[in-house]
Amino acid sequence: MNNSVAKEKIVSLRKKRSLEDMRFKYYGFTAMCLSLAVLVFLLYTIFSKGYTAFQKTIVLLEVDYNQEVLKLTSDSSDEEMEKGKFFRVKKQAIENFFPDLSKSDIKLVKKLFSINVDNEIKDYFLDNPEVINTKQQIWVTAHSDVDQLLKGNSRRDVPEDRRKLNDIQLSYVDQLVEENRVKQVFNNFFFTKADSRHPEIAGVAGSFMGSLFTLFTVFILSFPVAIGASVYLEEFAPKNRITELIEVNISNLAAVPSIVFGLLGLGVLLNVFGLPRSTPLVGGSVLALMTLPTIIIACRASLKAVPPSIKEGALAVGATKTQAVFHHVVPLALPGTLTGTIIGLAQALGETAPLIMIGMIAFIPNIPTGLTEPSAALPVQIYLWVESAERGFQEKSAAAIMVILIFLFMMNAIAVFLRNRFERKW
Amino acid sequence: MFFWSLVLIAVGIFSSFIYGRSRIKLNSKKQGTKSKSLPNYYAQYVLMWCLFPALIVYFSWAIFQEQIIQNIVISNFEYIEGAVYNEGLLLAEIRNVANNPSFADGKSIEIINAASHYSSLRQISQISFYTSIIIIMLLGALYASQKLKPEFHAQHTIEKYIQYILIFCSSVAIFTTIGIVFSLIFESLRFFAEVSIFEFLFSTEWYPFIPIREGQTAAEGSFGAVPIFAGTFLVMVVAMCVAAPLGLLTAIYLAEYASQRVRKIVKPLLEILAGIPTIVYGFFAFVSVAPFVKAFGQSIGIDASPTSALAAGMVMGVMIIPFISSLSDDVINSVPQSLREASLGIGANKAETIKKVILPAALPGIVGAFLLAISRAIGETMIVVVAAGTAPNLTGNPFENVTTVTVQIVVALIGDQEFDNPRTLSAFALGLVLFVITLFLNIIALQIVKRYRERYE
Numbered sequence: 001m002n003n004s005v006a007k008e009k010i011v012s013l014r015k016k017r018s019l020e021d022m023r024f025k026y027y028g029f030t031a032m033c034l035s036l037a038v039l040v041f042l043l044y045t046i047f048s049k050g051y052t053a054f055q056k057t058i059v060l061l062e063v064d065y066n067q068e069v070l071k072l073t074s075d076s077s078d079e080e081m082e083k084g085k086f087f088r089v090k091k092q093a094i095e096n097f098f099p100d101l102s103k104s105d106i107k108l109v110k111k112l113f114s115i116n117v118d119n120e121i122k123d124y125f126l127d128n129p130e131v132i133n134t135k136q137q138i139w140v141t142a143h144s145d146v147d148q149l150l151k152g153n154s155r156r157d158v159p160e161d162r163r164k165l166n167d168i169q170l171s172y173v174d175q176l177v178e179e180n181r182v183k184q185v186f187n188n189f190f191f192t193k194a195d196s197r198h199p200e201i202a203g204v205a206g207s208f209m210g211s212l213f214t215l216f217t218v219f220i221l222s223f224p225v226a227i228g229a230s231v232y233l234e235e236f237a238p239k240n241r242i243t244e245l246i247e248v249n250i251s252n253l254a255a256v257p258s259i260v261f262g263l264l265g266l267g268v269l270l271n272v273f274g275l276p277r278s279t280p281l282v283g284g285s286v287l288a289l290m291t292l293p294t295i296i297i298a299c300r301a302s303l304k305a306v307p308p309s310i311k312e313g314a315l316a317v318g319a320t321k322t323q324a325v326f327h328h329v330v331p332l333a334l335p336g337t338l339t340g341t342i343i344g345l346a347q348a349l350g351e352t353a354p355l356i357m358i359g360m361i362a363f364i365p366n367i368p369t370g371l372t373e374p375s376a377a378l379p380v381q382i383y384l385w386v387e388s389a390e391r392g393f394q395e396k397s398a399a400a401i402m403v404i405l406i407f408l409f410m411m412n413a414i415a416v417f418l419r420n421r422f423e424r425k426w
Numbered sequence: 427m428f429f430w431s432l433v434l435i436a437v438g439i440f441s442s443f444i445y446g447r448s449r450i451k452l453n454s455k456k457q458g459t460k461s462k463s464l465p466n467y468y469a470q471y472v473l474m475w476c477l478f479p480a481l482i483v484y485f486s487w488a489i490f491q492e493q494i495i496q497n498i499v500i501s502n503f504e505y506i507e508g509a510v511y512n513e514g515l516l517l518a519e520i521r522n523v524a525n526n527p528s529f530a531d532g533k534s535i536e537i538i539n540a541a542s543h544y545s546s547l548r549q550i551s552q553i554s555f556y557t558s559i560i561i562i563m564l565l566g567a568l569y570a571s572q573k574l575k576p577e578f579h580a581q582h583t584i585e586k587y588i589q590y591i592l593i594f595c596s597s598v599a600i601f602t603t604i605g606i607v608f609s610l611i612f613e614s615l616r617f618f619a620e621v622s623i624f625e626f627l628f629s630t631e632w633y634p635f636i637p638i639r640e641g642q643t644a645a646e647g648s649f650g651a652v653p654i655f656a657g658t659f660l661v662m663v664v665a666m667c668v669a670a671p672l673g674l675l676t677a678i679y680l681a682e683y684a685s686q687r688v689r690k691i692v693k694p695l696l697e698i699l700a701g702i703p704t705i706v707y708g709f710f711a712f713v714s715v716a717p718f719v720k721a722f723g724q725s726i727g728i729d730a731s732p733t734s735a736l737a738a739g740m741v742m743g744v745m746i747i748p749f750i751s752s753l754s755d756d757v758i759n760s761v762p763q764s765l766r767e768a769s770l771g772i773g774a775n776k777a778e779t780i781k782k783v784i785l786p787a788a789l790p791g792i793v794g795a796f797l798l799a800i801s802r803a804i805g806e807t808m809i810v811v812v813a814a815g816t817a818p819n820l821t822g823n824p825f826e827n828v829t830t831v832t833v834q835i836v837v838a839l840i841g842d843q844e845f846d847n848p849r850t851l852s853a854f855a856l857g858l859v860l861f862v863i864t865l866f867l868n869i870i871a872l873q874i875v876k877r878y879r880e881r882y883e
Binding site for chain 2: 030031227256258266386397405
């Protein structure tokens with residue numbers, strides 16, 4: 001009797017305990033799934049907000065290249081053509097865009113077109129000078145407001161005063177859609193142009209080049225120094241207080257917030273040394289100092305992974321210590337150090353705050369061509385677009401994020417490839 | 427200038443190497459003795475003497491040239507009586523005109539004169555730069571070639587030099603720290619000369635707008651950083667509320683329950699989460715989470731602002747999940763297997779083993795991981811800049827707008843950067859606080875983790 005009660009108790013207790021066990025396991029599982037779900041949601045958000053930026057809206061415009069309006073003749077030189085009065089041609093084309101437009105309507109129609117239309121009309125003419133005195137149907141870029149409306153990013157059912165396009169403009173757009181005078185094509189501007197105040201002609205080419213130059217500087221500065229430092233600390237440094245101080249210093253430096261490095265760049269590189277503001281040179285130097293500890297730690301790990309027998313073998317046949325290290329240990333550790341450097345560079349690529357501090361946040365409308373030219377960088381460009389009130393920039397920022405993520409993915413893929421291809425297990 | 431000087435240095439490297447090699451061969455042949463080291467070491471010796479002094483000159487030239495030229499131009503500038511000049515604008519204008527003659531139209535005569543002065547100085551600097559580089563390279567090579575005798579131990583000397591170079595490389599980290607500490611302290615002292623340190627640390631009014639021009643009737647700026655510290659703390663607490671349970675449970679699952687295959691898939695995915703740039707999280711917080719938080723606040727009757735501590739903190743929490751999970755994973759894995767087996771052996775099930783044996787044993791390491799995560803959260807910038815707001819607000823309500831130390835640093839430096847007003851300098855004081863706190867957290871955390879490791883090794 002007593003026995004069976006006790007047995008029952010034990011059984012129920014065991015059930016309870018195993019239930020608890022199960023529950024705990026599922027807590028862990030749920031936590032893991034939640035973390036991964038956030039990752040998926042993040043990527044989904046970026047993709048769904050950004051993919052539309054890879055397309056732009058263009059409008060069919062009939063342009064009359066009248067030589068009197070242009071103030072050109074059919075045998076004008078190239079230079080004269082450059083200076084042709086294309087804005088007048090554009091004005092005429094817009095006035096005749098719809099039949100019987102009043103003055104106030106023309107103003108409204110004008111706002112359907114990008115500011116870049118002048119240039120497009122001009123470029124078309126410079127490519128085909130024979131079209132003078134003819135009427136041409138050319139596709140020109142639409143204004144960002146039209147673009148956003150057709151992509152469905154801005155809504156048409158809100159009250160008129162809170163919309164960028166008023167009712168008359170909406171009816172124009174609808175008419176264009178009906179007459180097939182508007183379509184969406186691949187947005188080449190996004191990849192060939194630098195930043196702009198106008199979303200429809202803003203691109204990532206400038207900031208991408210800026211990031212490349214910055215990364216180049218980071219690599220040039222940090223790779224040799226990191227290798228030197230890690231070789232010294234791993235192979236030569238005597239075990240004393242100074243060495244210990246350096247090691248503690250490196251591990252603490254790795255955890256200093258990046259914005260503090262920005263302050264260092266501002267206080268020392270810009271104010272004391274007077275290096276040029278907003279340039280990849282300064283940005284790269286700051287990021288190099290920032291990533292140096294990461295790279296040193298990675299390099300040391302790969303130097304440590306080379307078995308001591310290799311060095312000892314070299315020493316045994318009469319090499320000096322320097323020879324043993326530089327001829328045998330370092331070459332074997334090189335793939336590992338490269339992997340570490342690429343990972344450090346990937347970290348530098350995504351860093352925003354230090355670059356803001358040293359002024360790479362300035363509005364730069366052209367593509368930089370050198371290390372000492374003011375330029376933007378991809379993450380700062382994203383920040384500028386996220387902060388921008390203009391609706392058209394939101395999809396651009398998401399698209400720029402896609403660009404930076406793909407860039408990062410490629411760098412990591414190279415690092416993994418290097419590791420798998422060249423790393424030897426001893 | 428950049429390109430051609432590189433070419434010059436490359437030529438120097440190449441020719442000094444060749445020269446050193448052939449010279450030592452010649453010398454040893456002449457004396458009829460074999461040299462003590464291989465010819466390449468003599469060549470490297472010449473190369474180093476040729477290269478390093480030139481590099482030093484190169485860098486100091488690159489750093490100081492512009493400053494010196496500008497100083498000369500400004501000091502020789504013919505000021506017109508009565509006109510008011512802003513030195514920075516003036517310099518920019520002079521440079522513009524000098525670089526681009528088409529800008530000269532309509533500029534006053536003194537600017538055009540200064541611009542031509544500027545360009546002529548640049549030309550002089552340019553020429554003397556190249557000549558001095560060449561002379562220094564030649565002098566270096568000459569000095570080195572004196573030593574190219576067979577009885578000279580070039581290899582020993584080279585190895586000594588290499589040691590020096592390596593030591594220099596390792597001390598870059600030290601110099602960086604010194605640079606950080608000094609620039610922060612120096613600018614902070616300038617700030618505290620104008621604002622009392624007690625006001626900064628204990629006053630609750632942060633109103634950094636000070637009259638820019640004299641006579642402007644704006645309120646005196648006040649610099650009490652308490653609301654900023656409180657905002658930072660609030661965002662950090664929200665972030666840890668998200669990251670601590672999720673990160674720790676994920677780590678436990680991965681370390682104790684998950685199969686090898688799941689680990690192999692999930693760990694790289696978590697690393698992706700760690701590798702995503704913080705500005706991307708900022709975008710995510712701004713576009714997805716903040717509107718969600720606002721809607722959620724409205725549905726339960728709280729008026730949430732569009733940027734809130736909750737939105738920023740939650741996203742920041744997601745950002746540090748992989749940080750906590752990978753550190754905790756390491757910590758849990760380094761708990762000795764024998765503890766696990768003993769617990770299972772006396773009949774405890776897995777959950778009991780984890781809760782009663784492994785977690786207490788791993789506790790110091792986990793605390794260390796949390797401290798590192800906290801320091802990461804405090805120093806994080808872009809998420810809060812985009813999603814937390816810029817107005818200081820002393821509140822405990824996570825649905826409200828708060829601001830953090832990092833946000834205020836960015837805000838102070840993003841506009842005009844005149845270094846003579848306390849608003850700009852406040853960034854360095856805040857930076858100093860940030861640096862000290864994160865350093866303190868890191869040192870404690872690393873100490874705890876280190877001690878923990880030693881216990882089980």
